Amino acid sequence: MPGAVEVSPDSIDHSSPQPGGALIASRCPDGHSTAHPPLDRCPVCWVPTERVALSGSGRLYSFSTVMVGPAAPYTVGYVDTPEGARIFAHLTTPEADLRPDQPVRLRLADARATWEASDA
C-alpha cells in the first residue's frame, strides 16, 4: 500500500486515547521479544505472547525514499519503539527534514499507519 502501512484490525487498540487507536505489539512474558506485527508465540521460547499497546513514539533508525514503481515516491524507514519493537514505517515528513535518530510519532487513521517527525 503506497504511503502507509495497512494495519490489521486485531493489532489496533481502539480503547487508547491516541487518535485512531494504538498499535498493538506482542510481548514475550519472559521478556525475550516485543514484535509488531504481533506474533502469537515468542520466536525465542515458543511461549504464547501477551499483547501490549505501543505508546506511538519512537526513534527513526534509518530511511529511504523509493523512487521506482507505480506508487513512487514514498519514504520508508525503521522506527525503534521504547517498548523494544522495531517497526517498518512509512514517513510523511519530507525526506529533507528527516535524519537518523530523529524522534518520530505514529499517526493511525482508518487502519493505516504513518509516522512523522516529532520534537520529543
Add this chain to the structure above:
Amino acid sequence: MREVVIVGADMTPFGKHLDRTLPGLGGDAVRGAIGDASAARADIQAVYSGNVAAGSLTGQRIVRDLGLGGIPVVNVENACSSSASALHEAVVAVGAGVHDTVLVIGAEQLTALGRGPLPLNRDDHEAANGQIMPAVYAMRARRYLYEHDLTPADLAAVAVKNRSHGALNPYAQIRTTTTVEEVLASRPVATPLTLFQCCPNGDGAAALVVTATPERFSGPPVRIRASVLHSGRFETGFRDMTTPQITVESARDAYEQAGIGPEDLSLVELHDAFTIAELLYYEALGLAERGKAAALLHSGETTFGGHTVVNPSGGLLAKGHPIGATGAAQVVEAVWQLRGRAGDRQVGGARIALTHVTGGGMAGVDHGACAVHILERNAA
C-alpha cells in the same frame, strides 16, 4: 571429510540473453565445465542445481538435452545464494564420500520477469507494504554514512572501481567505465542509492565439476578449503543494519575451516548487489575495521595491484547478477584467477580466493541465506 577440489569451471557471459532459454544457457555452462575438466558424462554421479525464478525442475530441464539423466538431480533455491548453496551441498556429499564427482549448476533468466526490482514474497509484512531490496540496502547506506560521517560520493566510488574491473571482463554485463559524478547523477532508485549503484537485471549460467578424485581428470584442480552456509536469525527489535551478521558469522566459520585469515586472501568475489554492500562486507569479512571500509576502498588496496583485489570480475555491479547463477559464477571467476587464466583482469600471483554471496529479503532478518567459500591454488 575428504579433500574436495574443482577440476572444471565455465560460465556464459552475463547479460540480457533475450533470444535464449534457461536450459540453453545452463547447457552452455555445463558443456564448458565438463569439457574444461576433460570429464566424461559418465563421471558425473549427481547434479546440484541452483535457480530462483524459473519454476520447478530447473536442473532436470538443463541436463535433459545433455543426456545426463538417471542420476540424482537436486534443485536448490536459496535466493541469491542458490548456486553457492548447491556447491555447498555438493562439497558435503563429495567430502562425505557419497559421490566422487558431481556437477554444480547455477542458472537464471531474470529478463523473463520484466524490469525493475525483484518481487519479494507477498506474505512478508514489509514487502506487502512497499519494501523493496534497493530500499533495504539504501537504509543500510543512510545509516552507515550517518554513523561514519561519509557521503554518497564514498558509495559511488565502489561502482567506479567495480565498473573499471568489469570493463576488463568479457563475461561482464556492463563493460563501460564510469565516474563518481556520473554515478551520482544517474537516476535515483531508493535514496541515497542511484541506478549505477544497483546491480543490473540479467541472465546467465555457470557450472563447476567438483570431485574427490582429481587424478582422473586433466583440469588443473583448485582446492576448496572452506564451504559454509548460514541462514539469517530473526530479530524483532533493534538490529544494527550496518553489521551484516549472517556474513560475519559465515566468514568467521570459513576462516576457521580453512585455517587462514583475511590477510591471506589474494582476491575476493563478494555480494555487491548495491554499492553500500561492498563497504559493509569489507568489514564483515575482516578486510577493514569497523567504519574504515571507505578508507580501504580509497587506498586502492582492493583494486588491481592492491593487497586483496575485491571483485576483479566487476562484481554484481558490473558483471551482473542473474541471482541463481551468481554464486557459482563467483567460484568460476575464482578458479580462473587461481589458475592464472583470467586474462586482462588477472590478479597477479593469486593464491587464495574467497567468494561470498548472500541475499533474500525477509522482515526481521539480515538476509535469508549466506554462503562463503575459500579456494586455494593447487601447490603442484
